[in-house]
Amino acid sequence: xxxxxxxxxxxAGISMLVLVTATFFLMHAVPGSPFSPGEQRNVPPKVLxxxxxxxxxxLPVWKQYLNYMxxxxxxxxxxxFKKLNxxxxxxxxxxxxASAVVGALAIxxxxxxxxxxxxxxxxxxxxxxxxxxMILATxxxxxxxFIIAILLMFxxxxxxxxxxxxxxxxxxxxxxxxxxxxxxxxxYITRLMRxxxxxxxxxxxxxxxxxxGVPELMVIAKxxxxxxxxxxxxxxxxxxxxxxxxxxxxxxxxxxxxxxxYFVTAVSERDYSVILGITIFYGAFIMLCTLLVDVxxxxxxxxxxxxx
Amino acid sequence: xKKNTGFIPDETYLKDIDAAALSGGLxxxxxxxxxxxxxxxxxxxxxxxxxxxxxxADPLAMGGFMIIAIMIALAVFGPMMRPYAYDEQNYSIANxxxxxxxxxxxxxxxRDLFVRVAYGARISLTVGxxxxxxxxxxxxIYGGISGFVGGRTDMLMMRIVDIIMAVPSLLYIILxxxxxxxxxxxxxxxxxxxxWLGTARIVxxxxxxxxxxxxxxxxxxxxxxxxxxxxxxxxxxxxxPIIVTVTFLIPQAIFYEAxxxxxxxxxxxxxxxxxxxxxxxxxxxxxxxxxMLFPALAISLTIFAFNFIGDGLRDxxxxxxxx
Numbered sequence: 001x002x003x004x005x006x007x008x009x010x011x012a013g014i015s016m017l018v019l020v021t022a023t024f025f026l027m028h029a030v031p032g033s034p035f036s037p038g039e040q041r042n043v044p045p046k047v048l049x050x051x052x053x054x055x056x057x058x059l060p061v062w063k064q065y066l067n068y069m070x071x072x073x074x075x076x077x078x079x080x081f082k083k084l085n086x087x088x089x090x091x092x093x094x095x096x097x098a099s100a101v102v103g104a105l106a107i108x109x110x111x112x113x114x115x116x117x118x119x120x121x122x123x124x125x126x127x128x129x130x131x132x133x134m135i136l137a138t139x140x141x142x143x144x145x146f147i148i149a150i151l152l153m154f155x156x157x158x159x160x161x162x163x164x165x166x167x168x169x170x171x172x173x174x175x176x177x178x179x180x181x182x183x184x185x186x187x188y189i190t191r192l193m194r195x196x197x198x199x200x201x202x203x204x205x206x207x208x209x210x211x212x213g214v215p216e217l218m219v220i221a222k223x224x225x226x227x228x229x230x231x232x233x234x235x236x237x238x239x240x241x242x243x244x245x246x247x248x249x250x251x252x253x254x255x256x257x258x259x260x261x262y263f264v265t266a267v268s269e270r271d272y273s274v275i276l277g278i279t280i281f282y283g284a285f286i287m288l289c290t291l292l293v294d295v296x297x298x299x300x301x302x303x304x305x306x307x308x
Numbered sequence: 309x310k311k312n313t314g315f316i317p318d319e320t321y322l323k324d325i326d327a328a329a330l331s332g333g334l335x336x337x338x339x340x341x342x343x344x345x346x347x348x349x350x351x352x353x354x355x356x357x358x359x360x361x362x363x364x365a366d367p368l369a370m371g372g373f374m375i376i377a378i379m380i381a382l383a384v385f386g387p388m389m390r391p392y393a394y395d396e397q398n399y400s401i402a403n404x405x406x407x408x409x410x411x412x413x414x415x416x417x418x419r420d421l422f423v424r425v426a427y428g429a430r431i432s433l434t435v436g437x438x439x440x441x442x443x444x445x446x447x448x449i450y451g452g453i454s455g456f457v458g459g460r461t462d463m464l465m466m467r468i469v470d471i472i473m474a475v476p477s478l479l480y481i482i483l484x485x486x487x488x489x490x491x492x493x494x495x496x497x498x499x500x501x502x503x504w505l506g507t508a509r510i511v512x513x514x515x516x517x518x519x520x521x522x523x524x525x526x527x528x529x530x531x532x533x534x535x536x537x538x539x540x541x542x543x544x545x546x547x548x549p550i551i552v553t554v555t556f557l558i559p560q561a562i563f564y565e566a567x568x569x570x571x572x573x574x575x576x577x578x579x580x581x582x583x584x585x586x587x588x589x590x591x592x593x594x595x596x597x598x599x600m601l602f603p604a605l606a607i608s609l610t611i612f613a614f615n616f617i618g619d620g621l622r623d624x625x626x627x628x629x630x631x
Contacts, residue, residue, distance in 0.1 A: 018471050026487045027487075142612040143611075144563050144607055146566075146570045150586070248567075249571060253590075267573050270486065
């Protein structure tokens with residue numbers, strides 16, 4: 001167990017190193033730095049020179065890289081190039097709560113809707129619930145999140161006017177963003193739950209439990225769901241990465257002050273240090289979540305062996 | 309190759325035996341109907357013929373093919389059907405609703421939306437197919453070599469895949485977009501950085517499962533070179549899963565293009581990609597919802613159609629699902 005976790009941590013460390021290095025050199029290879037004379041026409045060259053030396057941009061690239069890595073190991077992601085007097089750390093800590101709230105609610109909502117929907121459509125195979133979940137899944141997989149977001153915005157905020165269009169702060173602001181983010185995960189979870197439930201219901205132990213006269217509800221809840229929920233648990237890892245894509249759209253559209261919005265703004269403003277910092281943060285966060293999910297999975301399912 | 313010189317009973321020999329047996333009264337001639345039971349009268353159906361028949365019987369997949377055919381027609385002929393250019397501005401006809409002159413209406417600069425959506429179809433389909441084709445090529449070669457060579461090479465190659473895969477591909481895609489700038493070809497290149505990983509894994513798994521089969525051994529015995537075995541025997545035999553994966557890559561690529569253009573780092577104005585069109589229509593969506601409707605419909609329908617085709621192909625090409 002400890003060996004497995006250590007191995008996974010080492011692999012994640014190498015992945016991070018590759019990501020950091022690739023990001024660093026890509027961002028430095030982009031033609032035109034934010035303080036080059038071409039980009040800042042109204043600033044005297046002497047000032048630009050001072051700026052460049054303040055940010056360490058006058059050093060050779062390998063030295064900048066070593067400096068960056070040194071700072072990174074001390075948890076310092078440097079200053080933003082565009083937002084005056086802001087460090088990347090400050091941006092992340094100010095954006096993380098909003099992103100985390102919306103993301104966590106979306107995961108909970110997706111699980112709360114997807115699992116029961118999957119179970120009922122497996123139990124009543126071919127019924128209207130099954131058809132409904134099938135349609136939902138097809139739509140959820142085919143419709144890009146930004147179109148779902150716009151549709152919901154159009155219907156609930158503009159036509160019906162029962163929910164605020166955008167903003168952040170009250171619970172009513174969260175409704176549409178959370179539904180948007182949860183939409184395609186609900187589709188996936190429903191399909192996953194349905195197929196694994198169908199598989200489990202075919203097993204002998206379900207038949208023998210029924211034969212023993214256990215009430216149907218107990219058969220489903222205790223023996224069916226417990227055994228069929230495992231694929232859904234594994235899906236939570238990739239789900240966090242999917243929410244990332246969603247958060248870029250949702251936070252931008254609904255003006256939620258989260259990391260995703262900062263990232264998109266940084267990309268369009270070419271704020272390299274913020275892009276670099278947030279990419280590293282995302283990478284580390286997602287890898288950590290995936291690792292936790294995998295370990296949790298291995299604990300839940302005793303059949304999983306810690307070999308790989 | 310030398311001909312088989314084993315003992316083959318010829319016609320006359322068999323007749324002699326028949327005659328000898330019958331004259332002794334030991335045997336009776338078989339009624340001719342019963343002889344017929346051993347004859348294979350169903351025409352032999354090859355893997356690909358079978359797959360085609362199954363696919364034709366799948367209404368969803370055929371519907372998907374139809375939608376894609378319409379989209380391709382729209383992409384090729386759409387811009388020629390109307391007398392407007394995709395970037396032709398005319399403020400006197402800004403923000404019109406659909407009419408006989410402007411089938412899908414016009415946007416805030418008076419540009420014809422039908423032409424712009426048709427132009428968007430060109431971009432989306434090009435991005436989708438080009439990205440899928442390149443990634444298929446890279447993935448097949450990489451996965452093929454990894455699976456075929458095996459051992460340490462395989463270990464190393466797959467660890468590289470794992471390392472890249474651990475990070476969400478969106479991050480790499482955005483980074484490459486920042487580096488290359490907002491063009492159609494940069495989206496294709498960006499997608500190429502991470503897209504082939506899945507294909508490579510699937511191809512490797514396929515190759516591993518078939519490389520120990522007898523026909524590969526036979527090919528080795530008659531002295532085929534390794535590259536010939538890989539490209540002539542192993543890869544063609546794992547084509548089914550490869551095609552399915554690639555079909556699912558196309559809608560993903562189209563989605564990413566629309567997504568990147570929507571958040572403003574995809575394709576730059578005035579070129580009309582579906583994502584850009586959707587983004588443009590945001591500001592006055594309440595007054596002119598049709599500006600949103602058509603691009604959104606086009607994206608969803610296309611992704612829808614490719615997913616249906618993918619599902620149909622998966623069912624048709626899976627040899628375990630034989631009738």
